[in-house]
Amino acid sequence: MYYPYFVTYMTLGLVISLVVFFWALNNGQFRxxxxxxxxxxxxxxxxxxxxxxxxxxxxxxxxxxxxxxxxAASAAVLIxxxxxx
Numbered sequence: 506m507y508y509p510y511f512v513t514y515m516t517l518g519l520v521i522s523l524v525v526f527f528w529a530l531n532n533g534q535f536r537x538x539x540x541x542x543x544x545x546x547x548x549x550x551x552x553x554x555x556x557x558x559x560x561x562x563x564x565x566x567x568x569x570x571x572x573x574x575x576x577a578a579s580a581a582v583l584i585x586x587x588x589x590x
Contacts, residue, residue: 514582521571 529535 510582510585514578517578518575521575
């Protein structure tokens with residue numbers, strides 16, 4: 506009875522995670538793997554302040570919106586299952 510909702514919910518989560526993974530892959534998030542091992546050893550704090558662009562702010566808001574939508578969808582599925590169960 507609840508299987509179509511569960512399958513739809515899981516498929517949507519898989520599609521969103523694949524889209525985010527391929528976005529990160531295309532933007533070079535995984536290119537410099539050798540640098541990551543030396544980051545904990547770097548004591549020098551870089552004093553340069555990074556200015557966040559408008560796109561960066563919009564991207565942050567979009568990620569918060571996606572997280573909130575995911576939590577809301579999880580809550581909706583849970584409430585629907587509890588009321589109809």
